[in-house]
Amino acid sequence: MKQQILKTFRGVHAVFRRRQLPNRIAIYGHELPPEQRQHFAACISHLVSMGYVSVNPREYAAVEGPSKRLFVSFDDNFADWYDSLALFDRLGISCTFYVTSGVFFDRSTRAEQKAFMNQICQPDEKPTLSVTQLKKIVARGHTIGCHTHTHPVLSQLSSERWDREIAHSKRVLERLIDQKIVDFSFPFGMRRDFSSTLSAYCQGLGFQTIATGISGQLYQHSIDPMFVHRTGWKSHLPIAENIKNLQLDARIYGKLFGRSVIG
Numbered sequence: 001m002k003q004q005i006l007k008t009f010r011g012v013h014a015v016f017r018r019r020q021l022p023n024r025i026a027i028y029g030h031e032l033p034p035e036q037r038q039h040f041a042a043c044i045s046h047l048v049s050m051g052y053v054s055v056n057p058r059e060y061a062a063v064e065g066p067s068k069r070l071f072v073s074f075d076d077n078f079a080d081w082y083d084s085l086a087l088f089d090r091l092g093i094s095c096t097f098y099v100t101s102g103v104f105f106d107r108s109t110r111a112e113q114k115a116f117m118n119q120i121c122q123p124d125e126k127p128t129l130s131v132t133q134l135k136k137i138v139a140r141g142h143t144i145g146c147h148t149h150t151h152p153v154l155s156q157l158s159s160e161r162w163d164r165e166i167a168h169s170k171r172v173l174e175r176l177i178d179q180k181i182v183d184f185s186f187p188f189g190m191r192r193d194f195s196s197t198l199s200a201y202c203q204g205l206g207f208q209t210i211a212t213g214i215s216g217q218l219y220q221h222s223i224d225p226m227f228v229h230r231t232g233w234k235s236h237l238p239i240a241e242n243i244k245n246l247q248l249d250a251r252i253y254g255k256l257f258g259r260s261v262i263g
């Protein structure tokens with residue numbers, strides 16, 4: 001019944017809640033394999049040609065800044081981010097990569113990597129990002145954010161495990177790349193996967209932004225840095241489909257259900 005209600009709401013949004021592109025666009029994706037890079041490049045080039053300027057999450061949420069901002073991010077330790085560095089350079093964008101600190105290819109066991117891949121519903125034959133690759137990504141000027149140590153559903157964990165998953169992860173990443181980590185995205189990204197208590201805990205650790213994966217929330221009047229909503233990016237889909245998703249104003253849907261309006 002609930003699924004049917006959600007489906008009906010999504011259908012209504014697809015028809016009646018479509019607007020001009022918002023001035024601030026935040027997107028997130030996961031892997032970026034060679035066969036998907038063409039669609040990705042076409043859409044980013046299109047947005048850049050419209051005057052959107054690539055920014056990190058703090059610049060995205062700031063009151064002052066370019067009138068048109070594009071925050072491009074990726075979650076989940078895919079090694080093909082490293083293979084896409086030349087493409088990001090060509091497109092003239094700087095991205096934010098939210099990484100899970102306990103599953104780097106050269107710093108964790110095969111079993112830990114496999115458990116992570118199962119957790120994010122990916123076939124596990126692909127190698128995860130390595131620390132060597134991570135450091136090269138940083139050297140190219142991209143931003144690294146924290147995405148926990150083992151990618152659990154945080155809202156289902158007892159608070160005793162928060163230190164291990166979040167504070168420890170932040171420290172590990174800071175040691176690895178020798179930079180402060182101040183941006184966080186929580187695994188699975190929907191409202192049910194996080195809480196206001198967790199948000200306060202993250203702020204206490206020094207995080208300045210927290211990103212969600214609740215699509216269709218780009219038309220906010222002001223952006224709360226502790227609740228930066230990103231719209232899901234489907235690299236396997238052509239430009240028109242992704243632009244349509246960015247044009248959905250699903251603020252009411254987001255308030256009611258706390259989840260993504262796109263499938």
Ligand SMILES: [Zn+2]
Nearest residue numbers: 075076187188
């Ligand atoms: Zn994730």
